[in-house]
Structure formats: C-alpha cells, structure tokens
C-alpha cells in the first residue's frame with residue numbers, strides 16, 4: 701500500500717483550538733490507532749491502519765461496503781471483543797492510554813466512549829427511563845440529579861422541546877428521527893467525551909437526517925466524534941477530517957475539503973466521484 705499520513709491535516713484541523721490532552725508535538729489528539737490489523741478467524745478485515753483523531757473534531761469514515769469502516773469504528777469502544785474469532789494487532793490509545801490493556805474496565809471505557817447505531821434502538825420504556833438508564837445502572841439513586849441530567853441530555857440532543865410535556869410516553873411511539881435523537885440523549889447522559897456513530901442517519905428521512913446532522917455539528921463543540929457514513933455529501937457537510945478505506949486498508953486520510961476536492965490518490969478520486977463503490 702502507498703504510504704498514508706496518519707495525521708489529519710488541512711486548514712480546519714490546524715485552526716482548531718482544543719484543550720491540550722495528548723500531543724504528538726504538533727497537534728493534540730484524543731484517539732490514536734497504531735498499526736491496527738483485525739482478523740475475524742482467518743479473514744483479515746483491517747490491514748495496518750494508523751491514524752489520529754483530533755479532539756473536538758468530526759472524523760468521517762467512508763468507503764465501499766465491506767471495506768472495514770464499522771469494524772474499525774467499533775475498535776474504539778471494544779465492541780468487537782465479543783465477536784467469535786475477533787483478533788486485533790496494534791494499539792488504540794484514548795488520551796494516551798491503551799484501551800486494550802487488561803486493567804481497562806470495558807464498562808468504564810464505554811462511559812467515556814459512547815456509541816450510536818444505524819437503527820435507533822430505544823428500550824421499550826418511557827422517554828425518561830431511556831435517558832435515565834445509564835445513570836440507574838451506575839447505581840445513581842438521587843431523583844433530582846437523574847431528572848436534571850435527563851433534561852440536560854434531552855436538551856443537548858435537541859429533543860427536549862418536542863417531548864417535554866410527556867416524558868412518560870413510550871419511547872417506541874416516537875418517530876424514527878426522534879428515536880435516534882433519544883438514543884443520542886441516552887448516550888450523552890453518562891457524560892462521554894467521545895461519540896462513535898455508525899451510519900446514524902441511514903434509516904432516516906431527509907428532514908430527520910438534517911436535524912441529526914445539525915445536532916452532530918453542534919455536539920462537536922464538546923465531544924470528539926467519529927462517524928461511519930455511506931453518504932458522501934454528509935461526510936462533506938459535517939466532518940473536519942475524512943478517512944477513506946478500501947478493502948481493509950486506509951487509502952487516504954486528511955482534511956475533508958481536500959479529500960473531496962483534491963485527493964492525493966486516484967482511488968479516492970474514483971470513489972468520491974462515484975466511479976465505483
């Protein structure tokens with residue numbers, strides 16, 4: 701494979717002012733993947749990918765079906781761990797700490813790195829209980845604290861105004877777009893600092909999609925976001941940096957505007973112009 705820069709570059713990345721967490725000497729990063737290979741049994745799904753994700757930025761993963769986007773995203777909160785035959789080489793660092801070290805508690809990690817899935821998956825409970833869930837399983841009992849956190853999270857997910865008069869309503873009776881924002885609120889309630897999103901709008905209509913995109917853009921002020929999307933316009937609209945994967949390899953990674961207007965690699969150019977994929 702051609703050499704690929706593992707550092708996001710370009711005007712947006714370099715202009716970004718972030719609280720310093722971990723630095724490679726030039727930029728701060730929140731997450732770092734180093735020489736990642738992933739196997740499912742004998743099948744290799746990811747080949748030697750290294751990349752850094754900057755704090756308070758949106759990083760999009762694009763590429764044709766089966767190229768390894770979801771596999772790669774799921775590494776950041778260890779969602780692949782329970783898949784039969786899963787094996788990984790390399791390391792993933794969150795603020796400099798290896799998240800695959802034996803001492804890391806996966807439940808604690810997932811409080812820091814939340815995930816939103818393609819299909820909204822609220823529990824068959826009330827709106828309130830969906831958002832309160834993560835707090836309750838932590839053993840938090842303070843009613844006032846829980847209520848305040850539920851309201852705050854619903855507001856952050858731009859759902860509060862639509863549901864405030866009926867928080868006891870069954871979550872499954874909400875529209876698909878509202879359900880997805882509820883799932884985002886549920887994730888935010890435990891105060892993560894990273895949000896992983898695996899095609900969060902692919903099951904939604906254009907209006908709900910636009911609302912979620914606005915929300916993601918707003919959330920960037922506080923969170924580090926990594927998103928897998930099949931929708932290249934979406935990647936272009938919301939992300940700061942884009943990683944293009946092809947057959948398990950990182951072909952190109954960098955500033956989104958550059959990737960979409962003047963990519964370095966022919967394969968990226970062919971993909972973004974719809975010549976394959």
Ligand SMILES: Nc1ncnc2c1ncn2[C@@H]1O[C@H](COP(=O)(O)OP(=O)(O)OP(=O)(O)O)[C@@H](O)[C@H]1O
Pocket residue numbers: 740743745763764765766767768769770771772783
């Ligand atoms: N649980 C699994 N067991 C075995 N192989 C798997 C598993 N999950 C994914 N794969 C394989 O790994 C490769 C990468 O899959 P992955 O779902 O990460 O790709 P993707 O780019 O996210 O695809 P899509 O865009 O279609 O969701 C594919 O060849 C897929 O068949």
